[in-house]
Structures are given as structure tokens and as C-alpha cells.
Amino acid sequence: MLGYAIRRGLQMILVLFFVSLLVFVFIKLAPGDPARLLAGMTATPDTVEIIRHEFGLDRPYYIQFARLLTGLFSGRLKSLTYRAPIRDLIIERARASIELGLVALLLTVIISIPFGVISALMRGRPLDYAISLVALVGISTPVFWLAIILMSVFGVQLGILPISGRGATIGGWSLATVDGVRHLIIPGVALAAIQLALNTRLTRSSMLEILNQDYLRTARAKGLKARIVIVKHAFRNAMLPVLTNVGIQIGGFLGGAVLTETVTAWPGLGRLMFEAISRRDEPLIIGLTLLSAFTAVFGYIVVDLLYALVDPRITYE
Amino acid sequence: MSKKTLIVFVLTVLLPGSGHLLRRRWKAGFCYVGLLLIEGVTALLAGQQGLLWGVWCSSRGEVVSSLLLYISIALTWTGALWSVCRRTKKKERASRGYWEHAVEKLSRDTKGITGGVIICVVILIAIFAPFYAIHDPIDMDFMHTLERPSALHLFGTDDYGRDLMSRIFFGSRVALGIGAGATLLNMVWGGLLGIIAGFYRNIVDSVIMRFLEVIGSVPYLILVIFIIGMFGSSVKMLIITLGIFGLAPARIIRSEVLSIRESDYITAAKASGAGDFYTIIRHIIPNSMAPLLVVTTMQIGVNIIIVAGLSFLGFGISPPTPSWGSMLQEAQQFIVVNPWLGLPPGIAIMLTVLGFNLVGDSLRDALDPTLGI
Numbered sequence: 249m250l251g252y253a254i255r256r257g258l259q260m261i262l263v264l265f266f267v268s269l270l271v272f273v274f275i276k277l278a279p280g281d282p283a284r285l286l287a288g289m290t291a292t293p294d295t296v297e298i299i300r301h302e303f304g305l306d307r308p309y310y311i312q313f314a315r316l317l318t319g320l321f322s323g324r325l326k327s328l329t330y331r332a333p334i335r336d337l338i339i340e341r342a343r344a345s346i347e348l349g350l351v352a353l354l355l356t357v358i359i360s361i362p363f364g365v366i367s368a369l370m371r372g373r374p375l376d377y378a379i380s381l382v383a384l385v386g387i388s389t390p391v392f393w394l395a396i397i398l399m400s401v402f403g404v405q406l407g408i409l410p411i412s413g414r415g416a417t418i419g420g421w422s423l424a425t426v427d428g429v430r431h432l433i434i435p436g437v438a439l440a441a442i443q444l445a446l447n448t449r450l451t452r453s454s455m456l457e458i459l460n461q462d463y464l465r466t467a468r469a470k471g472l473k474a475r476i477v478i479v480k481h482a483f484r485n486a487m488l489p490v491l492t493n494v495g496i497q498i499g500g501f502l503g504g505a506v507l508t509e510t511v512t513a514w515p516g517l518g519r520l521m522f523e524a525i526s527r528r529d530e531p532l533i534i535g536l537t538l539l540s541a542f543t544a545v546f547g548y549i550v551v552d553l554l555y556a557l558v559d560p561r562i563t564y565e
Numbered sequence: 566m567s568k569k570t571l572i573v574f575v576l577t578v579l580l581p582g583s584g585h586l587l588r589r590r591w592k593a594g595f596c597y598v599g600l601l602l603i604e605g606v607t608a609l610l611a612g613q614q615g616l617l618w619g620v621w622c623s624s625r626g627e628v629v630s631s632l633l634l635y636i637s638i639a640l641t642w643t644g645a646l647w648s649v650c651r652r653t654k655k656k657e658r659a660s661r662g663y664w665e666h667a668v669e670k671l672s673r674d675t676k677g678i679t680g681g682v683i684i685c686v687v688i689l690i691a692i693f694a695p696f697y698a699i700h701d702p703i704d705m706d707f708m709h710t711l712e713r714p715s716a717l718h719l720f721g722t723d724d725y726g727r728d729l730m731s732r733i734f735f736g737s738r739v740a741l742g743i744g745a746g747a748t749l750l751n752m753v754w755g756g757l758l759g760i761i762a763g764f765y766r767n768i769v770d771s772v773i774m775r776f777l778e779v780i781g782s783v784p785y786l787i788l789v790i791f792i793i794g795m796f797g798s799s800v801k802m803l804i805i806t807l808g809i810f811g812l813a814p815a816r817i818i819r820s821e822v823l824s825i826r827e828s829d830y831i832t833a834a835k836a837s838g839a840g841d842f843y844t845i846i847r848h849i850i851p852n853s854m855a856p857l858l859v860v861t862t863m864q865i866g867v868n869i870i871i872v873a874g875l876s877f878l879g880f881g882i883s884p885p886t887p888s889w890g891s892m893l894q895e896a897q898q899f900i901v902v903n904p905w906l907g908l909p910p911g912i913a914i915m916l917t918v919l920g921f922n923l924v925g926d927s928l929r930d931a932l933d934p935t936l937g938i
């Protein structure tokens with residue numbers, strides 16, 4: 249188990265190295281000059297040259313790449329536009345994103361699993377059709393539109409929820425204040441929506457598959473109560489694929505956060521990513537892309553390890 | 566030729582579908598009549614705007630639209646004539662193939678039919694956008710900005726006084742065009758990777774899988790925004806980027822090929838001396854079509870949402886070209902003044918994607934219910 253974890257960890261480092269290399273290559277291939285962009289339209293060639301030198305953009309590519317990597321880990325690498333170390337920027341913004349991700353995750357798990365199970369147990373009945381239809385509509389709805397509609401209805405028309413920003417915070421956490429929680433509702437729901445719908449569908453299909461298994465028929469045949477059959481025999485086994493999906497959701501939430509945070513002006517990592525790309529802030533882009541790749545790969549590994557804990561049939565050598 | 570056959574023939578020449586109805590072939594009859602009705606309305610709308618003779622006037626887009634209209638009318642007529650003259654004796658066969666079975670299952674599934682109708686309507690709108698759109702989608706009118714829905718502007722107008730409905734209609738071209746183009750590339754490129762990885766295994770498989778792992782570790786949206794943001798956006802760029810980096814099909818095809826590879830018929834093919842290329846073309850590809858088809862249908866929906874998201878963030882289609890994503894961006898700015906603005910583009914995206922998801926769902930049920938998508 250430990251050996252497996254270590255091996256996966258090493259693999260992850262390799263993957264992250266290639267991700268950073270890929271991103272670096274793309275940045276260097278792309279047209280445009282970050283130094284000129286930073287200096288502004290009216291800058292003289294000398295100023296551009298100074299800026300280029302200041303950020304080491306005049307060095308050979310392999311040195312730039314090495315400096316980027318070492319700078320990221322030592323925390324000295326600075327953002328071009330914010331003029332602050334990337335590590336500090338990420339830590340500062342991370343709280344907002346973690347909060348948002350947590351709310352979305354909680355909403356997803358609390359709502360999707362019961363609905364998926366109910367839908368599977370009521371297969372073919374009106375309730376099942378209703379839940380399936382809503383879930384299908386859910387995966388077809390763009391998050392940013394959902395956010396706009398929520399903002400328009402609850403923020404502007406009814407005026408009961410704030411439409412943007414984080415509100416009051418204590419120690420950088422919105423969850424600690426009532427005002428902050430109110431600010432969290434719209435972005436949280438928007439971010440959760442697609443995953444919620446996906447997870448409901450997954451729970452349903454996974455439950456249906458298990459319900460058709462022979463051992464469930466056996467369990468019923470030997471006279472077990474329906475509740476016990478469903479909870480102990482079906483539900484537990486059906487949760488395995490759902491667990492995978494939740495893991496992927498946690499790992500990949502930064503992707504969805506870009507849109508949600510940009511629409512609702514939530515000052516988290518997703519919005520930072522948007523700003524970094526719009527302003528062509530190379531070090532920040534690499535840092536954030538690596539972070540998003542890290543969380544995604546880390547999510548996979550954690551899920552794989554959890555599998556061994558949850559399911560005694562699975563062992564890792 | 567009997568008298569009735571003659572009547573049926575003449576009727577069909579006059580109005581395709583009526584011959585079928587006389588012969589009590591209701592389904593085909595209503596289909597042809599319906600098709601002709603749609604084409605008639607389209608032609609009427611086109612004629613009203615003086616675009617019906619578009620071949621001799623106006624812009625290239627309108628010429629293509631009117632040509633397609635002529636072609637479709639001609640096809641309806643010849644199709645109806647051909648099918649009504651054909652002998653209608655049904656062939657009963659003892660056994661039916663996998664695909665025939667699937668098609669029959671599909672044609673009974675309300676979910677799939679609903680989705681199919683939605684997709685057809687969107688495609689129709691995309692092709693004949695210049696005919697259905699009463700106003701020019703980029704014509705500004707500063708006297709009538711941010712108007713609420715009215716008889717003249719059914720969906721209202723935006724901040725430049727442009728007709729929202731016309732913009733929605735023309736926006737469907739961007740959404741469908743990029744969505745379909747990118748997905749086609751996904752299918753070919755992802756399918757190729759998946760087949761090669763699954764078929765040759767070992768080193769080739771490892772290399773391709775590691776490549777997929779590296780690409781897949783960055784959330785798709787972030788990767789796409791990054792590349793489009795860096796290299797600038799154009800329709801071509803969007804199709805290529807989404808096409809190359811949307812690698813979901815590759816994994817699924819690979820696992821499918823891995824299992825097909827172990828089948829007895831592949832061993833038999835090899836034993837009788839079939840080469841790799843022949844085996845792939847003749848056996849692997851036809852047998853891995855089902856999951857590829859399901860994934861592709863769903864991928865179109867994903868790509869449409871991604872394109873809209875990119876345009877929404879300002880990385881996609883640049884104004885004034887109408888696209889649903891950038892329309893939503895404008896809607897957000899005027900959320901207080903005119904909340905109506907955000908409704909039509911969002912519903913357009915949602916319905917289109919829903920159409921593809923419905924068809925995908927029903928395809929999966931018909932072709933391969935065990936596929937865990």
C-alpha cells in the first residue's frame with residue numbers, strides 16, 4: 249500500500265514536470281512579447297529591454313524554464329502583473345476557492361446521492377423520469393448562464409441575495425460570517441450544478457446495475473428486509489463509481505471555478521487564472537496550471553487509495 | 566399501370582407525401598408533407614426578404630442557403646416519387662443484424678426522437694438563418710437599444726439595438742459549426758490514438774497513455790482557455806484546439822479495442838494471414854463504432870458548451886459576429902437594466918446541448934447499455 253502510494257507520487261511528479269514543460273513550450277511558441285505588453289504601448293525599446301532583463305526573459309529558454317521551476321518551489325518566482333511572489337498570491341486566493349469548492353462538493357453529495365438512489369429504486373415511475381430529466385437538463389446547462397439567471401432572479405429581481413463579491417470575512421473565510429455565507433450561495437449552486445446532475449445520473453446507473461446482480465436476488469430470497477438489502481448490499485457497492493466521480497470533481501474543480509468565479513466576481517484561483525491569461529502573466533499561468541494539474545492528479549491518487557480502504561477486494565501490491 | 570397507381574403518381578408529383586397518404590403509409594406521408602411545409606415556409610420567408618433568388622444577388626452565405634433550399638426541395642420531390650413508385654413489399658428476414666436492431670430500438674425511444682427533432686430544428690435554423698432572421702444580426706439601431714420583447718423584435722434588442730432573435734439564429738451557425746468540426750476532429754484523432762494504443766499495446770500504448778495522462782491532468786477548460794488565450798482565437802483555431810485536446814474518445818476507444826483484440830475472430834483473422842492494417846480496418850473499427858458514436862454525440866454537446874464558455878470569457882468568437890457565449894457576456898453587463906437579455910442565448914445553448922445529450926443517451930441505450938457514460 250505504502251509502496252504503491254510512493255510509486256504513484258513519483259509518477260505524479262513526472263506528469264507535473266511534463267505539464268509544466270508543455271505549458272512553457274506553448275507560451276514560448278505563442279506570438280506576442282510579454283515584456284512589450286508590460287511596458288505599454290508608448291514604451292521605448294530601452295524600457296522594454298530593461299523589463300525583459302528584469303524578468304530574465306532575455307536568457308536562453310532552458311535557463312528560463314529551470315528558473316521558473318526552481319522559482320516556483322522556492323517561492324521567489326514573481327508574477328509579472330502583480331509584482332508579488334506567486335506562492336503568496338495563490339495562498340491568498342486559495343481560501344476563497346477552497347470555500348467555494350467545499351460548498352459545491354457538499355451540495356453535490358448531499359443532493360445527488362439520495363436523488364440518484366431514489367431514481368434507481370423507482371425505475372420507470374414518474375418520479376424517476378422527472379429526476380432523470382432534470383439531471384439531463386442539468387448537464388446541458390452552461391454554468392455561467394445558470395449563474396447569470398440566479399443573479400438576475402435572486403439578486404436583482406427579488407433582491408434577497410448579493411450578486412457578486414465575497415462579503416464580510418473573518419480571517420479570510422466567508423463561511424465564518426452570515427454575510428459571507430449569503431455571498432456564497434449563488435456561486436456555490438452554480439459551481440455544483442453540473443457535477444450534481446452528473447453525479448445523480450451516475451448514482452442512478454450504478455445503483456441500477458447493482459440491483460440487477462445475483463447476490464441481491466439471493467439477499468432478497470433469503471428474506472432480508474428490503475431496507476437492509478438496499479442499504480447494506482446495494483448502496484455500499486453502488487457507491488464505488490460515485491466515489492471516483494467525487495474524487496475527479498474535487499481534483500478538477502478549478503476548471504469549473506474559472507467560469508463561475510469570473511461571472512460572480514468571486515476572488516478565487518479561477519478568477520486569478522482568468523486574469524493571468526488575459527494579461528499574459530507567464531509565471532502565474534504556469535504556476536496555476538501546475539496547481540490545477542496537481543489537484544487533479546492528487547484527486548485521482550486519493551480516490552485510488554480510498555478504494556483499497558473501502559473495498560476489501562482491492563489490494564495494491 | 567392501374568388507375569390507382571396513376572392517381573397516386575400524379576398526386577405525388579403535385580404534392581409529395583399525398584400519394585403515400587392515399588396508400589395509407591401514414592408515417593412516410595406525413596414526413597414528406599411536413600418536410601415540404603417547412604421548406605415552403607422557408608421559401609416564403611426568403612421570398613419576402615427578396616433572398617429567394619439569392620443565387621443572383623447578395624452575399625455568399627445567402628447564396629449557399631438558397632442553393633441548399635433548392636436542393637432540399639428537389640430531394641423531397643424526387644425522394645417522394647421514388648419511394649411511392651417503389652414496390653412496397655416488405656422483406657421479412659429470419660435474423661437481423663446488430664445495427665438494424667439498434668435502429669429499430671432507437672426509432673421507438675421518445676428520448677432519442679425528441680433529441681433528434683431538437684437537433685434537426687437547430688440545424689435547419691443554422692442553414693437557413695438568413696431567411697428566418699427578419700433583421701440583420703449586426704445592424705445597429707441606437708434608437709431602440711435594450712428593448713423588451715415586442716412584435717417587431719420577438720426577443721427584444723441588445724445594447725446596440727441589434728435584434729436578439731436574428732443574433733440567436735446566426736449564433737447557431739457558430740455553435741454547430743465549431744461543435745461539429747471540433748468533434749469530427751476529436752473522433753478521427755482520438756479514435757486513431759485509441760485504436761493504435763489498444764491494438765499495438767506495449768510501448769506504443771504506454772507512450773500514448775502517458776501523453777493522454779499529461780493532457781488529461783490539466784482540467785479541460787483551463788487547458789483550452791490557456792491555448793486560445795495565448796494563440797488568439799478564430800474559428801479555425803477553436804476547432805483545432807478543441808479537436809486536438811478533447812481526448813475523451815481516445816480512452817474509451819482504447820479500452821474497447823483492448824477487449825475486441827482478444828476476441829476469437831481477431832485470432833481467426835490473424836491465423837488466416839490478415840495484416841495489421843486489414844484487421845484494423847475490417848474488424849477493429851466496425852466493432853468499436855458503437856461506443857465511438859455515443860461518445861461523439863455527447864462530445865458535440867460538451868464542445869458547444871466550451872465554445873460558449875470561451876466566448877463568454879472573451880477568448881472565443883470576437884464581436885460583432887453573433888455567438889451565444891458573447892451574447893451572454895453582454896447580457897451580464899445589463900442584468901439590472903434588461904434581465905430579458907440573458908434568457909434567449911442561454912436557452913438556445915441549453916436546448917441544443919440537451920438535444921445532443923438526449924440522442925446520446927438513447928444511442929447508448931440502443932447500442933451498448935453497459936457503457937458507463
